[in-house]
Amino acid sequence: MRAVVVAAPASGSGKTTVATGLVGALRRVGHRVAPFKVGPDYIDPGYHGLAAGRPGRNLDPVLVGEERVVPLYRHGAWGCDLAVVEGVMGLFDGRIDEHYSGAVAEGSTAQVAALLGAPVVLVVDARGHSQSLAALLHGFATFDSGVRLGGVILNRVGSERHEQVLRAACDRVGLPVLGSLPRLAELEVPSRHLGLIPAVEHGSAATAAVAAMTDLVAAHVDLHAVAALARSSVARPAWDPAAAVRGLEGIEDTAASLGEAGDMAATTFVGGDRDSRVSTEPGGISRADESTDGAIVIGGPADREGPLIAVAGGPAFTFGYAEHRELLTAAGAQVVVFDPLHDELPAGTAGLVLPGGFPEEHAAELAANSGLLRAVAEAARHGMPVHAECAGLLYLTRSLDGHPMAGVVEADAAFGPRLTLGYRDAVALADSPLWRAGERVRGHEFHRTRVVSAPPRNPAWGWRGSAGERVQEGALSGNVHASYLHTHPAGNPQAVRRFVTETVRFASSRAVR
Structure with a gap:
């Protein structure tokens, strides 16, 4: 599986235009292309898709x-011959905290390129x-020996003479120019306070923008040169959602799980054997051996109905990960998307x-659909498990x-x-359908809204702010x-496994009534 990473010296250089255009152009000439985005971005992947x-x-x-980056990459690239990975911010930009030592920043494009063993095309x-x-x-070519620059794409070039000067500069440092894009204002995709307008909201205009890119x-x-440059030296097996929810992926969860043994004991694994093997295709349903003891089944057979x-x-809830639905399905649930x-x-x-x-x-x-609002409130009052993130919080x-x-x-x-x-x-400050009190997790905030009334009495999370202050949220x-x-x-x-288990319990309790 070959890959190329599209990066830039800084944000705003045109990575999304180039990466999206590369995906579409390489697909046109017959490649099966898997698109990826570095970091917690929910908008660019919509255009890539x-x-x-x-x-x-x-x-x-x-x-x-x-340790999960390569397995997730291989899972997402299933059935493809080429991957295009769009970077985040500048090539070496990433998370900086009290542990930052000046090495490659965690979460940076450089880190992901090194993990994949893939060359970088600098826009x-x-x-x-x-x-x-x-x-x-x-400077970019020599800053880190673990990252290999494979070539340059010049963006927003003003004239033929300008291009000649820039090509000469690239030749001086031995980097091939893979393309030169002129300035075209009509390619600008409308944006708002959190970046580009999601492709789902932008509708036919998004399709037209992708076609223009x-x-x-x-x-x-030079698409042939880009495809020839693509390389990947990864050797780890692909991530498997069924194995993940059954605890078989051999990778520690990012959460420091407390009381996990009790949760595992409460879940019946398929066939009663945690070493049994499962298989999946990306976007498909993971299945394994049938359990006959009538208990909760994870990744059960096709004829067994799950919760x-x-x-x-829809347009209001566009932030999510494809792996979420795959994990829910692998855990035995039926997943239905609604607007x-x-x-x-x-x-x-x-x-x-509610993502x-x-x-x-x-x-x-949203307010005009009052029937749904009442139904959600009633369901929550009766104990239905609800997982709401960001937009979901606002909806509730x-x-x-x-x-x-x-x-x-x-709250308002x-x-x-x-x-x-x-x-x-x-x-986690208390037990919930997903987390156990004291469990640690890494998350990401990305919003311009805020709670303007008194904060809720029972906060979900606690952390330290940048100045060391205690934050409850x-x-x-x-x-x-x-x-x-x-x-x-x-x-x-x-957390996904627990949530599905809670939905089974809820469904059973309602059936008894």
């Missing part, structure tokens, strides 16, 4: 652990550059997942920007003046876990 015709996925060493915004570009490229790259980049878990989707802007709660729902997104952009429409508050919401969380929310952004090392209520904190399910499969 449109270009590739398959889900865009994330590779985030911070949220899943660096340079050519505006303002001339011969001094050679010095910049020399593909045309641009196809016309100005129905409704996952919010809270228009739909009812699916009949027979035993668990509800992140932009509810503040659709607050009036009493109001969002003055529009009535579900009222499950005793509003759009705020500042962006909250960054990784968090959080501790989120809300617990019955079987509801609501928080601004985004977590990656592949890094915490035990």
